[in-house]
Amino acid sequence: MKNFVLIILGLVLSINVFAQNDKENVFVIVEDMPVYPGGEEALRNDIATLVKYPVVAKENGIQGKVYVSFVVNKEGKIEGAKIARGVDPSLDKEALRVMNALDKTWKPGKQKGVAVKVSYTVPINFALDKEAAKEEKTSHGEGVNQVFFIVEDMPEFPGGDEALRKHIADSLDYPEIARKNGIAGKVYVSFVIEKDGSVGDAKIARGVDPSLDKEALRVIKNLPLWKPGKQRGEPVRVQYTVPINFALN
Known part of the structure; x- marks a missing residue:
């Protein structure tokens, strides 16, 4: 029995407000948003399956919420994953590893019928035991x-x-x-x-x-x-x- 619980909250909605067009053409809001195979629930499950709680974090009682941002490119692949808000180097590294390990192809986002790059932010919460997870859910x-x-x-x-x-x-x-x-x-x-x-x-x-x-x-x-x-x-x-x-x- 694993002595930790990983809670992955629903995808955070990133809203970009630009005064001018983004030169790199990375969108956050498009007419047809990217879709992970099976939807958001499948994404959460796949992430939970891949995550391994870092031993050094477990031994030192380190836990918390890591925000990972990434881009779903025109081919439906994840690129440019980075820590938007970290907790600890070991947890941050694991969160990045998992996002980069997702090998399923998304349905790419489209703007005016053309595939475009779209940015997402996903919060991953590392909790050390089931009781801690229960406490957090109703804290x-x-x-x-x-x-x-x-x-x-x-x-x-x-x-x-x-x-x-x-x-x-x-x-x-x-x-x-x-x-x-x-x-x-x-x-x-x-x-x-x-x-x-x-x-x-x-x-x-x-x-x-x-x-x-x-x-x-x-x-x-x-x-x-x-x-x-x-x-x-x-x-x-x-x-x-x-x-x-x-x-x-």
């Missing part, structure tokens, strides 16, 4: 206030993930003060989908600049109602994390 309070990360029926944005990405991109306004001062970067926003489908407890998990952070929070707080998540048939509170990348050329 924000108890009883009616429990907040889950993974549930049997995950919350759904009206129209799905692609509609969520488009809604966020359409709603965002690059702050003028940030534009004038050349401020760019990726803002991580965490929030809770409440039992009634509303967005609550939105906060900056990792900020860049007050102007960018404020705009990211504004958009997330004004998201429309979701279909709430359910555990054992009952609506529950579920947490999400969305990275929004503000980029200037």
